[in-house]
Structure formats: structure tokens, C-alpha cells
Amino acid sequence: MARGELMKKLLASYGRDDEFRAVAEQIIIEEEQKNNKVLARSLRKTLESGPAPKGPQPMRSLAPLIPFPEAAKDLVERVEPIHTTKDVILSAANTRVFIGLLKEFRRADDIRRRGLPVRSKLLFCGPPGCGKTICAEVFSAELGLPMYAVKLDQLISSYLGETATNLRKIFDFARKQPCVLFLDEFDALARSRDDSSEHNELRRVVNSLLLFIDRLKPQGFLIAATNLDHALDAAIWRRFDEVIWFGKPDRQLVERYLRMKFRNVPTAFDVTSRAREFDCFSYAEIERVCIQAMKAAVIEKRKEVREKDLNTALLDEKRRRAGRSQLATQP
Structure with missing residues (x-):
């Protein structure tokens, strides 16, 4: 991330110990990468000699930040979290799944060192108004990752072949930027290729989508959400590491x-x-x-x-x- 942006982030986090220390740590890492080892050691010593953070420390860490790529700027938009875990009511099964995903993300390096995969591609299914979007927002905040929503109206193009090109841009973005990439109304892209009402261009888009999801190894998470799970192509399901069902509350x-x-x-x-x-x-x-x-x-x-x-x-x-x-x- 550009130094100016990091400094703004540092100042904005003043008074919130966990965020302040996470941004400071990112600045130190940048100096180490630039081989400014003396400065990095001095900064780390200053940080560690400061007052201990108050209260229990969350396991979240600040995601590495990179300059926003021009290729994706018209296709995704940043979503600033306005909800917390206090605003979400989940079933016991979904609570258990999300806690497991958070723990897995925090131990991702250890898991990968043992040759095991980390779940990072999630499919949210369920009727409208049952918490899919809010859960994606709260999940990204708990992870300490920025959330970006795909602008579907910009992604789907009337020009032949351009939709697949746009898909490539957002998946390249997800591969490089540690984030939660949220793709709502997923059925608009992943509709069954067996549907006789769909034209050949959409079938080609689904083919490209399957390939991109297969190859994606995000540094964060891809979350796709749909109200019409019955309309999804049969080959879509196995591309996701986890399918989470959101129903109407009992x-x-x-x-x-x-x-x-x-x-x-x-x-x-x-x-x-x-x-x-x-x-x-x-x-x-x-x-x-x-x-x-x-x-x-x-x-x-x-x-x-x-x-x-x-x-x-x-x-x-x-x-x-x-x-x-x-x-x-x-x-």
C-alpha cells in the first residue's frame, strides 16, 4: 500500500489499540521488505515497548493493502461495514460453520504447510431477506479484510465476449487483493446451461466462470449469493468449498x-x-x-x-x- 494511505490508516486508528498496532506492524513489514532493517528494528522496538493493549486481543489482523487496480475499478465497489455480530442472528449450524471458517483463516499458513487446503470459496443460498448480505459484511469485518461487492450491471455486458473479459478482471483482483469479494445475484451469471431459453453467449460465460473459480486461490474469500439455487448450473456446486443455507427463522x-x-x-x-x-x-x-x-x-x-x-x-x-x-x- 502507498505510504500516504498507510499513514492515514494509522492516524484513523488512533485510540483503537488492535487496529493501531496492526497498521504499525504493516509499516514495519514494508520497511523490512525495502531492506531498511535498522529503521524496521527501531520501529518494532518502539512498538513493543509501548503500553500493553487493554483487554483481550482479537485474533484479527490487518489485511495487506495494495493499490486499487485500474482494470477492476469500474467492476467492484468497497463496502464499509455498518453491522456487527450483535446485529446477526444465526442458526446453531451456521454459527458453527462461520466460527470454523474464521479459525481456519487465522491458521491458514499452518494448514497449508501441512499440504492441506483452506476453505475460501463460499456459496450462500436462501430466500431474500434472510441475512446473506449482512453475514458477508460481518464476516469480512471479523476477518479484518476489506469487502468488495461486484457491480453486476457493469460486469454483464451487451457486447459479445466482454462479460467473460470482465469476469477475468474481478478474479484477477480477488487473486491479488486480500479481501472478501462478494458476488450477489450469482444466478445471473451461473444459470444452468441446460436452460433452453438461454443463448450461447451466456453458456460461454458459465464455462469461463467455472474455469475462473477453479483456478482462483484467493488471499481472502470469494462469497457468491443467490436466491435461486435451483437455477444454478449443476457444475457450479463442487467449485465451492462450503455451501451455507439461509432460511427463514424459526x-x-x-x-x-x-x-x-x-x-x-x-x-x-x-x-x-x-x-x-x-x-x-x-x-x-x-x-x-x-x-x-x-x-x-x-x-x-x-x-x-x-x-x-x-x-x-x-x-x-x-x-x-x-x-x-x-x-x-x-x-
């Missing part, structure tokens, strides 16, 4: 989610007692109900959310769902 998860959403908001009733009314709702739908209930209290200048606020918001969401269902059944 009653217990709904209770946890309601408790989380109202954790800083006074209520005049027990919100978890209403969990059964959210059966078959996605997290996004439940969140929308919670937000509307909170806004009703703000509008009426009340400090607490009342049960009538939740009732009204829930009725609105059910009306919205009913309208969507009617549209889906129309010829």
Missing part, C-alpha cells in the same frame, strides 16, 4: 431477533410473546415491522413502544405480503 430465532431489535428501546409489553405471529417471515420483513412500530412511538412523542404500534405495523406488513402473493398468482 420461532426461537424470531424471539432472539425481536429481543435484539428492541434491546435499546423501551416497550410496554413483552415483544417476544408475539413471536408466533412472525411465522414464515424473513428477517427483513420482521425488521420492517419493528422499525415501523418504533417510528409510531416517535411520531406520537412517546418514550416507549406500545403493543398497538406493533399491531398496526404487523397489519401493514401482512397487507404488503398479501398483495405480493396476489401478483405472484396472476397469469
